[in-house]
Amino acid sequence: MRRFTSVSLYGLLCVLLIAAAQGQWIDAYVQIIIMFIGINIILSTSLNLINGYMGEFSVGHAGFMAVGAYITSVLNVWFFTSSKVFGPPLLTPSSAVYLFPVTLLLGGVGAALVGLLVAVPSFRTRGDYLAIITLAVNYIVKSSIENIQAIGGARGFMGMQNTVNSMKESWNLPWALVWVLVMVGATIWTIYRFVNSTYGKGIIAVRDDEIAAEIMSVDTQRMKLVAFMLSSGLAGIAGGLFAHVLGYINPGTFTIMKSTEVLVMVYLGGMGSLSGSVLSAIALTLVLELFRPLQVAKWVVVPLLLILLMLFRPEGFLGHRELSDVFPRLRRWFSPQERQS
């Protein structure tokens, strides 16, 4: 029974949220906040795989997000809506309901392939030099999108709202919220299972000591490849969701600022802590939203809070620990056999 506690609790939460959104109990603003929290959770947990579990320093997460966002949006607009760019829909708009997850995954796959740009140099490069490579990839992606005029260039790309609407016409559900919740669950489950598996522990071995890991027959190159591609693929999915929540994307959204925001979430939550990343994604999104009335001063107050946090608790909320380590009683409710290490 215990094995299914977390899954069923999350399922219950999702059903409640969707029902609340469907029954108009929570207004559109709250729904958007919830969706942003979900997207930020995907971004922070996937970046934590690189920065926390593998111990590399990636500062270009927004680049992968941009790839996913653009691939998913272009496919959806092309297939399911009539737009100025691509003309009439290629498929019937009603099939959007079934094919949306496919396009989302294709966006993730595309982002994972771009992740190769980082993964391959990471075989030879470490630390600060790899940080530059991730930074360069972020700029390359942003700059490439700006130069492709067919998808709007620097002006941005829109029309995703029509896809969401046509999904709503076939089945009257808040589809954007549904898919955000599904993907958040899938991401957390994937990363949790991955880092707790024998295979995935190779990533932690790479962080602790790459040479020793190599000697102990961990295929470090393969581990890096898997970690970078998984992380960037998940970021791509988050990007696809982001595009459909907002309905408009432009390359200016996916700058180093966005990457920094995700980076902050990871370090706030604590490196190598999945529950920390989730908590900090929720907390930071809410804090940023609460401080919205402060306007510009928001970006002074929030970094200041983070610096204070770094001074007094440099390892973040939960550095290298999970919620179940801090509150051992929680373990009674969740699968005990998976955390024997």
Place this chain on the structure above:
Amino acid sequence: MDLQSFFQNLLNALQWGSFYALIALGYTLVYGVLLLINFAHGDIFMVGAYISFFIATFFLGQYAFALPMALPNTAIFAITLVLTMMITAGFGVTLERVAYRPLRRKGASRLYVVITALMCGLILENGNLALLGANRRSFPELLNNTVHVIGGVSVSSVKILVIITTIVVFLLLETIVRKTKLGMAMRAISYDRMAVPLMGIPVDTVIVFTFALGSSMAALAGVLFATAYPVLEPYMGALVGWKAFIAAVLGGIGEIRGAFVGGFLLGFVEIFVAAFFPSTLRDLIAFSILLIFLSVKPTGIFGVARTTKI
């Protein structure tokens, strides 16, 4: 491209590269000593430019309390330069004192210090935006910029000033780091953090000196940048800062020579890409070259791979 426009671009590239080199220097100095990427450095450059703006306008008598006598513009430029470098150096040291040193004392992981640096940069940018508003400020013209045309290539005096200053600064810093006792201490700290305090070297003093040196170089770049491109805005340091960081890494971070060569190289790439291709492709090609270069030679031009003992 004919010879004439080649030399014109070469000159532009030298000037553009000079700014990158001067800022990259601050990254590389701090990294060489502390192994810390000081991401706030681009914004220290911005702060330097703003400080110089206020000093220059003060001496030009644009505020309520003017000086009794009017100074010649060149004198104002010299005073502005020196004062800005001093104040910005103090600023950089304060930043180190307030934000980085407590973390270092605690023995926090390097990456947390990097995050703190990123946050400091954000505070500087947005604090400036909140305090001074979003309107751009134009830097007063202190040096009369004479343009000589030599063989069809227009050579402005500001460009020459920027390039010569950068080369002088490079020679000066090489001397400081290679020849003086303080420079030896700086190299020693990066070589072995544990042994240096045991030898009676005051680590904190050396670090303060490093920050002062790096920040004053950023201030120098700020004043020169504001003279060459007289528009100031709060985010001017962000992109230039990141690119200067890339220049530092390209040259091999931690190496003074590397920062200069990397800075000039990035300047050349950017200017010549813009000369041959549409200028929107500038960032794309510049960063692609960087990516390929680092994939082939992961430690930069002058960087030496640190060997690990097993």
